Amino acid sequence: MRLRISTALAIVCGFPVSADDFQTEADPGFEVFRDQCMACHLETGLGIQAMNAPSIAGLPRWYVTDQLRKFRSDQRGFHSADAPGKLMQANAVVLDERTIAFVGRHIETLDPNPRRKTTATQNIKGSEMLYQRHCSQCHKEDAMGDRTLRAPPLTSQQDWYLLKQIENFQTDKRDHGDYEGTKELSRDEIDSIISWIVDLPTRDD
Numbered sequence: 001m002r003l004r005i006s007t008a009l010a011i012v013c014g015f016p017v018s019a020d021d022f023q024t025e026a027d028p029g030f031e032v033f034r035d036q037c038m039a040c041h042l043e044t045g046l047g048i049q050a051m052n053a054p055s056i057a058g059l060p061r062w063y064v065t066d067q068l069r070k071f072r073s074d075q076r077g078f079h080s081a082d083a084p085g086k087l088m089q090a091n092a093v094v095l096d097e098r099t100i101a102f103v104g105r106h107i108e109t110l111d112p113n114p115r116r117k118t119t120a121t122q123n124i125k126g127s128e129m130l131y132q133r134h135c136s137q138c139h140k141e142d143a144m145g146d147r148t149l150r151a152p153p154l155t156s157q158q159d160w161y162l163l164k165q166i167e168n169f170q171t172d173k174r175d176h177g178d179y180e181g182t183k184e185l186s187r188d189e190i191d192s193i194i195s196w197i198v199d200l201p202t203r204d205d
């Protein structure tokens, strides 16, 4: 709508309309995001912890589209005790393939969260070793993920959300691909791994 008004103004009054204005206003991925996602994930995509809505800014398009399809087909958010998963599922079931592709592209362009540490956990000695032993095979040494294994980067999500997902894996509220190994880890080991991950550079650093 604003596009049409500004275009009309440009025609009538000769105001310049920059290519940037045009792209933002007409981008269908942005429009979906604004109308259907921003209430919980914010315009920046950094999320609202009080709603359990994670930071999704900068997640790669392939991973976002994978997850939206999983929510939509009840492969994620299936557990009756997974309230945040159910909340997100309700927003995914209405999306068609085209919309998923557009919104995935928009989310990928958002700047990843520079502040992922929200708790006081310490990056203790041995954290990196634990990570490399248990997680790097799929999420890679730098935790940037591996598209061919469908394993996401872990370098833009906040600590509270990473913990929540690992707890979901441990309690069968979410499938961890074919990887059952997270179930063996103690809470101290998990805290330790997460504290190491949130100090890593994000994709764009």
Ligand code: HEC
Pocket: 032, 033, 036, 037, 038, 039, 040, 041, 051, 052, 053, 054, 056, 059, 064, 067, 068, 084, 085, 087, 088, 091, 095, 103, 157, 164
């Ligand atoms: C009513 C609030 C709400 C709205 C609206 C919403 N989400 Fe979510 N979203 C959540 C919550 C809560 C989670 C966390 C689910 C969990 O813990 O498993 C989530 C998780 C996600 C994830 C998974 C992130 C990851 O790292 O795996 C993606 C991707 C996502 N949302 C995208 C979207 C998109 C795209 C839209 C708009 C079409 C949207 N969300 C709308 C609340 C919302």
Ligand code: HEC
Pocket: 066, 070, 076, 131, 134, 135, 136, 137, 138, 139, 149, 150, 151, 152, 154, 157, 162, 163, 165, 166, 175, 176, 177, 178, 179, 181, 182, 185, 193
């Ligand atoms: C055998 C491969 C494999 C290994 C090893 C592995 N993961 Fe994953 N991980 C995956 C895949 C695949 C997904 C995506 C699951 C999905 O599609 O829902 C994932 C998802 C995750 C997520 C969810 C991210 C998000 O944005 O919601 C977290 C957190 C995670 N893994 C942490 C770990 C940690 C910590 C370790 C080591 C203790 C680990 N993973 C080891 C394959 C692996």
